[in-house]
Amino acid sequence: MKVAILGSGVIGVTSAWYLAKAGHEVVVIDRQSGPALETSFANAGEISPGYASPWAAPGIPMKAMRWLFMQHAPLILRPSFDAAMLRWIVAMLGNCTEKAYAVNKSRMVRLAEFSRDQLIALRQETGITYDERSQGTLQLFREQKQLDGIGKDVAVLQADGVPFEILDKAGCIAAEPGLANSQSPIVGGLRLPNDETGDCFKFTNALADMAKAAGVTFLHDHKIKRLVQGKGSIDHVETDKGPVDADAFIVALGSYSPLLVAPLGIKLPVYPVKGYSITVPITAAERAPVSTLLDESFKVAITRLGDRIRVGGMAELSGFSTNLPGKRRDTLEYSVGSLFPAAGDLGKASFWSGLRPMTPDSTPVIGSTHIPNLYLNTGHGTLGWTMACGSGHVITDIVSNRKPAIETGDLSIARYR
Structure with missing residues (x-):
């Protein structure tokens, strides 16, 4: 399945890594010239x-x-x-x-503890340093x-x-x-x-390089304009460089996520x-x-x-x-x-x-939406670095229709309805 990830911060890049490992074709789209140049750039490092x-x-x-x-x-x-x-x-x-x-x-500790374990496993598997x-x-x-x-x-x-x-x-x-x-x-x-502790910017860029080697495509300097619906699902994402189609779309645009999904009738309280x-x-x-x-x-x-x-x-x-x-x-x-x-x-x-x-409850929004092929992985607040690997692992399981390793029912946007 081809999956388009919107955003190349630490959440988008970790999602890309785990999706590629699961066998998906992955493309990451971002307006910046490289990974982790906004909120992930110089966070507290904890x-x-x-x-x-x-x-x-x-x-x-x-x-x-x-x-x-x-x-x-x-x-x-x-x-x-x-x-x-x-x-x-x-x-x-x-x-x-x-x-x-x-x-x-x-629920925050549940996701964060799982994420820390996944980071340790990733470090042992790849030797990544940051x-x-x-x-x-x-x-x-x-x-x-x-x-x-x-x-x-x-x-x-x-x-x-x-x-x-x-x-x-x-x-x-x-x-x-x-x-x-x-x-x-x-x-x-x-x-x-x-x-x-660790440098989130260094980690994200190192993992992005590994993801590229694993076949992930990064479309930087692409301004995302809107998500275009077809018959009941998202058909493609419109950028200033042209359309990008996929079978599934993951919104990982941090604070800008609500602006993108609002025209689709999704009220995302981020x-x-x-x-x-x-x-x-x-x-x-x-x-x-x-x-x-x-x-x-x-x-x-x-x-x-x-x-x-x-x-x-x-x-x-x-x-x-x-x-x-x-x-x-x-x-x-x-x-x-x-x-x-x-x-x-x-x-x-x-x-x-x-x-x-x-988010108002400080818990990120991870999971599916009412649009069948549209997913969210955003709203991590001050804990994007802490929760990144766990969030990438969880969204990969959800998109792949596999049972996640931890409970995720209370992480989706459905909890706000």
Whole structure:
């Protein structure tokens, strides 16, 4: 079967790899000149299944109000007359209950754990390298109330059998020796020893090269205009370079996915949530992180990628804007500078922003639609890198009419009807 994948970020490329391995003819279409040049380009670098948590959680509405007035705010809201933004916010707030949080987190962890296992298998099979490390993730708490509030997350980790450690200050420093130089208070942390890190851009490009060698065709510099329906199914995708036909079509366009499928009567509740990152060259390796640290106070991830430190985070609701305000860089520099002072040259850091495709319940949308040959693999939010291999494996099983290795019924768009 010929399968057209729309989008060559980490989700589209991993989907292409697994589909090609399953024996399908695969073509990937993207407006950019190469793979992973948008949201997958400079993300935080963490592969953290245990920290796969919904943004919508009990207490978030009150926290969000406080965050809006913080100097280094993890949440930034740019009010506008954007109906899609308002619908998304209302739906997200509707998921801020204990029951919804437990359901959403459980299915996110299920997919993320499966994805991590598939990534390990892929690495063993192919020898792919991408500045990877397998040294765990540390969620760092600067305040006692943060440490006291981890009960619901620990309960889900225990229920799903995810190994974890609750650490005091000394334990945090033992896990991340660079924290001995911290200029900020450290109360404790929650560590997941099985988590990994790696450069998503390097991974996606390396896997794309392997996919090409396996027969996948990449049509870059092709602007996707629309999906054209025939008799009850999609006939072809129209691009600025002409039509591309296929037997099945997978939409993996991140935040732009809803715009493409809306004319087909598909209401996909995915909205762009802007994130920022800086990439800092390391100048003192002994002061730098050894893996990934999550700064709970500012919702910032600090990750070691070879001879660089990637610092990423924040959530900004501002539509499809990708501008780079200096205040956002200040927050990232403060987080890494206060915890790992003099570890890298902040003056030489590169600054980037990307649009994370978020759903109101933080769970991606993976599966079929009411159109028989149209599928979705999008809405991964901040966890596209964490969930990529699992998502590619799952969508391959669904398209191939095979039973997926994990439960996928609650991942499809049907859950919003």
